[in-house]
Amino acid sequence: MKIALISPSPPDLYAPGIRTLSAYVKSHGHKTKLILLAGGTEHLKFGGEFVYHYSDHIIEQLISLVSDADIIGISFMTQYFDRALQLTGKLKENTTTPIIWGGIHPTLCPEEAIEYSDMVCLGEGELALLELMNKMERNENYFDTENFWFNNNGEIIKNKIRPLLKDIDSLPFQDYDFDDHYVYDPIKDSIVLLTENMFKGLFSLHPDLDGAMKPSYNIMATRGCPMNCTFCASSVLKKKFYSAGFIRHRSVESVIRELENVTVRFPSIKLIQFFDDILFSLNTEYIRELSEQYKERIGLPFYCQASATTLKEEKLKYLLNAGLIWVEIGIQSGSDFINREIYDRKVSRENVLNSAAILHKYKDRMLSPCYHVILDNPWETKEDLLKTLHLIMELPRPYWIKLASLVFFPKTGIYERAKREGLIKDDLNEIYRKPFVYVSGSYMNYLVYLSGYCYFPVWILKILALPFLVRILHKEKYDSLFTKLYNVTEFIRKGGRALRALGRGEVGRIVSRARFLMAAKGNR
Ligand code: B12
DSSP states (O other), rough: EEEEEEEEETTTTTHHHHHHHHHHHHTTOOOOEEEEEEOOOOOOOOOGGGOOOOOOOHHHHHHHHGGGGGGEEEEEGGGGGGHHHHHHHHHHHHHOOOOOSSSSHHHOOOHHHHHHEEEEEOOOOHHHHHHHHHHHHTTTTOOOHHHHHHHHTTEEEEOOOOOOOSSSGOOOOOOOOOSSEEETTTTTTTTEEEOHHHTTTTEEEOOOOOOOEEEEEESEEEEEEEEOOOTTTHHHHHHHHHSSOOOOOOOOOHHHHHHHHHHOOOTTTOOEEEEOOGGGGGHHHHHHHHHHHHHHHOOOOOEEEETTTTTTTOOOOOOOOHHHEEEEEEESOOOOOOOIIISSOOOHHHHHHHHHHHHHHTTTSSSSOOEEEEOOTTTHHHHHHHHHHHHHSSSSSSOOEEEOOOOOOTTTTTHHOOOOOOOSSSSSSIITTOOOOOOOOHHHHHHHHHBBBSSSSSHHHHHTTTTHHHHSSSSGGGHHHHHHHHHHHHHHHHHHHHHHHHHHHHHHHHHHHHHHHHHHHHOO
């Protein structure tokens, strides 16, 4: 049996979901074709004005590419719904090959997904997809395959969710075989065969301690997250499907062997990114062993994510000795009320300041830590925003802030709350097409944004945060002014970064960024 797996992906083509699926069913004798339609969400607009659209010639290419497949699988997140819908509609007009929708969005919204696709895979897909392909190959009845919903000529068949795979070491490493892999190339505006050489040029570039941009490889040692943040889809999976054993980790040996494989295969890889939700949630003994093995057998600088409650000095020291140079931590809000009552995050200001103090102690051995902050939360008052601003101003410098605009991802706790309170009228335009990576314009959002420039004078921020000024300026009538100010400041920031990169002769980086933005624009 052959499955064509299609996924929108980030520019570095990191698509762990379908790469792992592909490797797994191939290791059991089936064939796969991977089609990575690189393209981010940078062009989404508030109000849902921007709708991503693949051009006709890309659709035609795709239809002929999947013509040798027995099944077609489309993997996507909520903000890629329009793309999945367009692809599926066009495919259905041109082929009778069954189409599966899988990934986080169909898992959250199977009722909606089964309206457009023939099959929906809910949750983890390795075991389920293999069982389905085996049964189809043997012409057996497959409508009882767990984790799948089927639309059998209008009759919807819903199967239960099987227990999670406990031993994720049993999964093969992600599929980087390039034997039938394709990618959307925005420069050529065409889907092209993804060769190993081409892929080597697509590793995302990230700074090493000396600021030099290094090609990086992404890996995950775990599946699942210990936290229950109400804005994250992961907490829905935990509540709805996987009450037990949600968090699993690979053996140190498995992680190190994957890294050995890829660093030997792609010698240009000079930096590793652990994309685990919280690598620091692993116990000290695991972290000690991982650090020792990593230092001895990989030894490249690496990045990872922590949380303010899991970042412990002992763990940090092990990882620093192994090559850790950058950590990201979620603050999300400086208001304990918002964190506790709205986000269900048991993270206090003290937790944040303690973990920041620990990181600061080792600042000479690391890049500036990055703190994640969410804005555009309708339950956040200007007093809550002031608490976020004051917390950021208390952080030891240097640091940088990554802002995100709150998205009511379907079925999440905040989604249900917003629905109850009538804050969402139109899921498609207010959620599926809502930007995530930049925030709306307002006086307080702009102040929090400015506080992200860790060398912006605190004394000026303190004046700008004076309650009388906030009372005067944090008004809707000034929002468009601060939107313009935000866009201008962002333009200057990105322009400055591009000029510095040019100054360092990093043309490759400029080109890949241009590719990224072109790909995110879709039909031109
Ligand atoms: C790692 C990660 C990333 C990585 C990799 C993304 C990727 N392609 O998987 C990076 C950093 C690139 C990333 C980026 C983004 N992310 Co992210 N990410 C995660 C994270 C932490 C883990 C996801 C994970 O475990 N992947 C591992 C693979 C193995 O699991 P999987 O992809 O779900 O695939 C399995 C199943 O879903 C299923 N499956 C998947 N596809 C298919 C297809 C078929 C046919 C079948 C049968 C089965 C199947 O089988 C797979 C194997 O078991 C989750 C949080 C969480 N803990 O879930 C957030 C999460 C997925 N990210 C999220 C978001 C919003 C984003 C961004 C859109 C943010 C933005 N706007 O920039 C970007 C999008 C970038 C892009 N273009 O892909 C949201 C998605 C919410 C939603 N409802 O859509 C999550 C859930 C976090 C949250 N805040 O809720 N992310």
